[in-house]
Every structure is written in structure tokens, then in C-alpha cells.
Amino acid sequence: MITLHIDFFASSVYFYAEIWNNNLNKFSKCGMVFDTGASMTTIDTKLALRAGYSLKNVETLSVSTPRGLMQAKRVVLRDFKLGGVELGPVMVDVVDFHEGSNIFACLGMNIIREFKTTADWDDSHEVWNDKTKRPDKYDAKIYLEPKYDIATKPEFENFTPTSSRYGLWMINRQKGQ
Numbered sequence: 001m002i003t004l005h006i007d008f009f010a011s012s013v014y015f016y017a018e019i020w021n022n023n024l025n026k027f028s029k030c031g032m033v034f035d036t037g038a039s040m041t042t043i044d045t046k047l048a049l050r051a052g053y054s055l056k057n058v059e060t061l062s063v064s065t066p067r068g069l070m071q072a073k074r075v076v077l078r079d080f081k082l083g084g085v086e087l088g089p090v091m092v093d094v095v096d097f098h099e100g101s102n103i104f105a106c107l108g109m110n111i112i113r114e115f116k117t118t119a120d121w122d123d124s125h126e127v128w129n130d131k132t133k134r135p136d137k138y139d140a141k142i143y144l145e146p147k148y149d150i151a152t153k154p155e156f157e158n159f160t161p162t163s164s165r166y167g168l169w170m171i172n173r174q175k176g177q
Helices: 045-050
Strands: 002-005 005-011 014-023 026-034 042-044 059-065 070-075 079-084 092-097 105-107 115-120 124-127 132-135 140-146
Touching: 014 105, 045 070, 045 092, 059 092, 079 124
Parallel strands: 026 105, 042 092
Antiparallel strands: 002 140, 005 014, 014 026, 014 079, 042 105, 059 070, 070 092, 115 140, 124 132
16 A cells, blocks of 8 residues: 655645656655546656656657647656655656646556555644635545555566556547447
8 A cells, every 4th residue: 555645736636756866876756746637647857857867769749738739758767656665667758847837747547547546634634725624734645555566566678668557548448438
């Protein structure tokens, strides 16, 4: 079980994860938004470059964002941590986040779908903020129960974007649905 301690930022569920930093040869902390509306996990271009990921000779595609259609570079992070648990390689889309934003990444459905997800808002410690009642950041949590053996993680060298967990997220619809 993975526990994410969450806060609320710009009407979004906000938490910290860690991405593998190739330049430092260790994990670097990264603030993220839990985004069930995003099909892919996304990180900011500046964050990807600071972490030593090359954006040359990678797939470029158009992605739909709240700001409209944008160009994205698709890369594979060497390793990724949620709640202190190493997940292994993760495919992400790299885009330019809004200048001045405090958000540098969004956790998308290519990762979220691999977990049974439960949110826990402890109503006994609600606080007032901007005239809206909401749970205190220390009492709000998201629990991620993996649908696989979390003790085994795929190796970066064997990562297959189309068939591995944390690769592409596609919905296969049956005719007539």
C-alpha cells in the first residue's frame, strides 16, 4: 500500500513524488497534481532537462491540455517513486507548463490505473480557507493499493512502452459500447 499525503493547490490534489535524476544519480523531489483527467503522466520541460533527460530524437506529438493543443516529447523516466516506493521506469509526456506555475508535473492514468485508489478526508479536522471548508492537509490522504506485486519492478533496459505497466494508456472499446 502506498500512502500519499496530499494538500490542495489551485483546486487540485497536490502531493510530492520523486523522479530519477540522471545528472545527480539519485532521486529528486517533485510536486505533482493527481490528475484522473490526464491519460499520461506529464512533467515540465525544465524539470526534465534539469533531471538529465534528453529531448532530442524522441517522439514528438500533439497533446490536449487545459491550455489547448500543445507539442509534447515522450520520454521514459529511468525510475519513479510514489510514497517512497520505487515503481521503476515510467513513460511521461514532457510539455512546457504555464510560466509562473508552482506545478511541475501531473500524475496521469498510465500510473493511476495500476492501483485501487481510495481518498481519505478526515472531517473531524476541517479548516476554513478562502471561505471554503476543506480537510487539513495533514489529514487528507490518497491510498494506492497496487494491482501487481510491488516488490518487483521492471528494469529500465527491458521497458516496453506499449506492453509494460506505466507505458501508454489506451482504452480498448468493444463495438457497440
